[in-house]
Amino acid sequence: MALELKNVAKKVGADTHIHPTNLTFEPGSFNILLGTTLAGKTTLMQMMAGLEKPTSGEVWFNGSNVTGVAVQKRNVSMVxxxxxNYPNMSVFDNIASPLRVAGLPKQEISKRVGEMAELMRISEMLDRRPSELSGGQQQRTAMARALVKDSDLILLDEPLANLDFKLREELRDELPKLFAERNCVVVYATTEPTEALLLGGQTAAMHEGRVVDFGPTGEIYRHPSGLTSAMVFSEPPINLARAQVKSGWVLLDEGVSWKAENGLAEGAYTIGIRPHHVSPVSRSEKSVVIEGKVKVAELTGSESIIHFQAHDYPWVSLSHGVHPFESGRFARFYADMSKCFYFDEDGRLVDLAAAGEAA
Amino acid sequence: MNKTVNQKAWFFVLPVLILVAFNAIVPLMTVVNYSVQETFGDNVFFWAGLRWFEEILRSPRFHDALGRQLFFTGTILAIEVPLGVIIALAMPRKGPWVSVCLVLMAMPLLIPWNVVGAMWNIFGLPELGLLGKTLNTIGFDYNYTRQPGDAWFTLILMDVWHWTSLVVLLAYAGLVSIPDAYYQAARIDGASSWAIFRYIQLPKMKRVLTIAVLLRFMDSFNIYTEPSVLTGGGPGNSTTLLSIDLVKIALGQFDLGPAAAMSLIYFLVILLFSWIFYTVMTRGEEQ
Known part of the structure; x- marks a missing residue:
């Protein structure tokens, strides 16, 4: 029961909300749509569900074209x-509502609602109204309603965004387990790269109405297909700088240089290095020193996020431990350039392994 | 921690206290004062105790006026609330027509009350009013100045025309505050439009509708200007509502004592009904 988007696009007036998109989600897969607000995640999901009709292209489900089929006739759930939730129904009635519409016998309904409530740990709340529950319990109720009916396609649109940190962690932990035994397609939209990494599965990185990258989540993170994908999938934002490769050396604009990897052709590149590879303390002798003026130092309990300006570029360093810095002072940071990405003029990632073999 | 005592604060609330005293407490107490005394003019008063209250509560005239008042309020509520909700549901939620609809709906509310009365007075005249003439031409024997039934019909039609908009605007405000996601979730569930109304729109409108009913109840129970301009309480006493009767007693006959007693009973009736209604409607919401 695979979900296939074939050249699906959505235009509203003169605005293109979704550029032609091709995606295939396999049954039993957990898929993440990662992108900032307005990247098109919700629109794409609504087209998958049948809540919105694509302006062009087709949606296929389980080998048949469902492009024009109304959402009621598909077996879809959405959170x-x-x-x-239905405001004046009890939690029990809320969870039972899709089963009642489907016309299941009473016994079966209360059995399934009971099981689902137990799984969601809201068994004690079944008689209450949604307004009498905490935010986390309300969202669990909404999830229970979505999961109770054995849908072929389950869509979760930033389901944890409005919850507090602790609950988010808890539910994030439980979510993949809930879907593990089902043979349905799960699509999960989020704006947070960290959340995507924790959830695993596959990720489609989205930017301005385009899917810029798609593949196993860890893979996409370690080998983004290009500059946009790397930018979408980095929090704090990835550090970018212009660089030249000349006679075996990489030269950064500000006169910083290091030995080029094997096979890196001469020319202009954009280098990208994630903040956690830039540290205020030297970790290896090969680290490249970047000097910059500290702008802001955000110190959390166990991590330091330091924003600094090195010549023309804003840089971010993310490191363990507490490293206090005064803003306005110059400081040295150590970048592990063996971990950096090279993007060519078109913004594509240069595959160093392949380039090395070819050389 | 030490609490700072600042007696100067009283000074700052003084203007409000004076204002409230003069526009609410003093007039109310004057009425209370009149209601327990008898006067023959010249500012000479005699203690009357609860005599006026007994008289009013036993008078068939008061019972009739109260009955008419309840009938009027009940009828207009039964028409305006459902009608207002239906119109609000039919109004567009997005697009350029929203403001057109809103302005149209707000129009009747902007017209001064005595003008509304005068408008309908002329509108309903059997010889030259658009409504009266049309009804007579197509064969109805319509004359609101002579037939009580017609007077009631016109009175209620006028109030529905004048005030349904208020219910529409409040219900509409409740409707547009429902996020799209609710409708989508209902579509995914395969809910019928009746189910959407019953389980999403109605519960989400409950608060504003409570306010709408309360406002309409209190306003219609107090209504004076429009019926007084339209029918003056007639023909006979057939449309003499409480407020019209009150003015007749107080200003027409200058019976200050009974009029004051009636005012207080009138006030307590409104208070009682409003309180019961509000308590019932908001009962399950405390937690």
Whole structure:
């Protein structure tokens, strides 16, 4: 029961919300749509569900074209960022509502609602109304309603965004387990790269209405297909700088240089290095020193995020431990350039392994 | 921690206290004062105790006026609330027509009350009013100045025309505050439009509708200007509502004592009904 998007696009007036997109989600897979707000995640999901009709292209499900089929006739569930429940129904009735519409016998309904409530740990709340529950419990109710009916396609649109940190962690932990035994397609939209990494599965990185990268989540993170994908999938934002490769050396604009990797052709590149590879303390002798003026130092309990300006570029360093810096002072940072990405003029990632073999 | 005592604060609330005293407490107490005394003019008063209250509560005239008042309020609520909700549901939620609809809906509310009364007075005239003439031409024997039934019909039609908009605007405000996601979730569930209304729109409108009913109840129970301009309480006493009767007693006959007693009973009736309604409607919401 695979979900296939074939050249699906959505235009509203003169605006293109989704550029022609091709995606295939296998049954039993956990898929993440990662992108900032307005990247098109929700629109894409609504087209998958049948809530919105694509302007062009086709949606196929389980080998048949379902492009024009109304959402009621597909077997779809959706969970929203807002906690959507029927306000004057009890939690039990809320969870039971899709089963009642489907016309299941009473016994079967209360059995399944009971099981689902137990799984979601809201068994004690079944008699209450949604307004009498905490945010986390309301969202669990909404999830229970979405999961109770054995859908072929389950869409979760930033379901954890409105929850507090602790609950988010808890639910994030439980989520993949809930879907593990099902043979349905799960699509999960999020704006947070960290959340995507924790959830695993496959990720489609989205930017301005395009899917810029798609593959196993860890893979996409370690080998982004290009500059946009790397930017979408980095929090804090990835450090970017212009660089020249000349006679075996990489030269950064500000006169910093290091020995080029094997096979890196001469020319202009954009280098990208994730903040956690830039540290205020030297970790290896090969580290390249970047000097810059500290702008802001955000110190959390166990991590330091330091924003600094090195010549023309804003840089971010993310390191363990507490490293206090005064803003306005110059400081030295150590970048592990063996971990950096090289993007060519078109923004594509240069595959160093392949380039090395070819050389 | 030490609490700072600042007696100067009283000074700052003084203007409000004076204002409230003069526009609410003093007039109310004057009425209370009149209601327990008898006067023959010249500012000479005699203690009357609860005599006026007994008289009013036993008078068939008051019972009739109260009955008419309840009938009027009940009827207009039964028409305006469902009608207002239906119109609000039919109004567009997005697009250029929203403001057109809103302005149209707000129009009747902007017209001064005595103008509304005068408008309908002329509108309904059997010889030259658009409504009266049309009804008579197509064969109805319509004359609101002579037939009580017609007077009631016109009175209620006028109030529905004038005030349904208020219910529409409040219900509409409740409707547009429902996020799209609710409708989508209902579509995914395969809910019918009745189910959407019953389980999403109605519960989400409950608060504003409570306010709408309360406002309409209190306003219609107090209504004076429009019926007084339209029918003056007639023909006979057939449309003499409480407020019209009150003015007749107080200003027409200058019976200050009974009028004051009636005012207080009138006030307590409104208070009682509003309180019961509000308590019932908001009962399950405390937690």
């Amino acid at each position: 929203y960022q807002q906690f959507i």
